[in-house]
Amino acid sequence: MTVNIEALIYSLEKSYPELIDNGVITYKTEPKGYAGSPNLNLEMAKEGLFLSFRRDGKIFNEMTLYIQHDKVKNWIFPNKPPLPLQSKMSRKWVHETFGLPDKSIPPRMIGTTMFGWVERFSIDGFHIPVTMRVAYDSDELVKSITYMPTSELRWQYFNLTSS
Incomplete structure (x- = not known):
C-alpha cells in the first residue's frame, strides 16, 4: 500500500480518527504504547513509516520515514517522498x-554501533511550523527523516549541539 507522505505531514496535530476518516492512513490497527508512556505508536513497516501519537487524544505528533533499513538489504523506500526529497540522498544534497x-x-560511536550525522532543519510551507530531523549513515547517506510540529520539539529529544 502506498501512503501519501505529504498528506501525513499536513495531518500533524490531527487525531488518529481524523486520519482514518480522511483516508490519510487506511490501517485499521490502533496505535499502541507501553503503560505509562505519553505516546502511542503505529509501526507501518512495509510502508517504511513509524507514526507517533500523544496518548492524550491520540494526536499525531511525529512521523519517521525509513529511507534505509538496517534489517533489509537493498531496501527501497516504497512511497513517493514529498518534494524535493528523493529515494537516495547524500548529506551534501540535503545541504x-x-x-x-x-x-x-x-x-559518533556508541558502544559498538557507529552513528552518522544527525541534523535538524526548520521546514516552511506547511499549515504549522514543522521541524525535520535527518539521520545519516556512516557514508553520509540519509538513513531516516523525522517530521514533527516545532511546538513538540524538546532539547532532550534531539540532543543537538550548535553546528
Missing part, C-alpha cells in the same frame, strides 16, 4: 537543497 541545518551532531 544544497535545504541549506545548513539549524542544529547538528557529528558522527
Whole structure:
C-alpha cells in the first residue's frame, strides 16, 4: 500500500480518527504504547513509516520515514517522498537543497554501533511550523527523516549541539 507522505505531514496535530476518516492512513490497527508512556505508536513497516501519537487524544505528533533499513538489504523506500526529497540522498544534497541545518551532531560511536550525522532543519510551507530531523549513515547517506510540529520539539529529544 502506498501512503501519501505529504498528506501525513499536513495531518500533524490531527487525531488518529481524523486520519482514518480522511483516508490519510487506511490501517485499521490502533496505535499502541507501553503503560505509562505519553505516546502511542503505529509501526507501518512495509510502508517504511513509524507514526507517533500523544496518548492524550491520540494526536499525531511525529512521523519517521525509513529511507534505509538496517534489517533489509537493498531496501527501497516504497512511497513517493514529498518534494524535493528523493529515494537516495547524500548529506551534501540535503545541504544544497535545504541549506545548513539549524542544529547538528557529528558522527559518533556508541558502544559498538557507529552513528552518522544527525541534523535538524526548520521546514516552511506547511499549515504549522514543522521541524525535520535527518539521520545519516556512516557514508553520509540519509538513513531516516523525522517530521514533527516545532511546538513538540524538546532539547532532550534531539540532543543537538550548535553546528
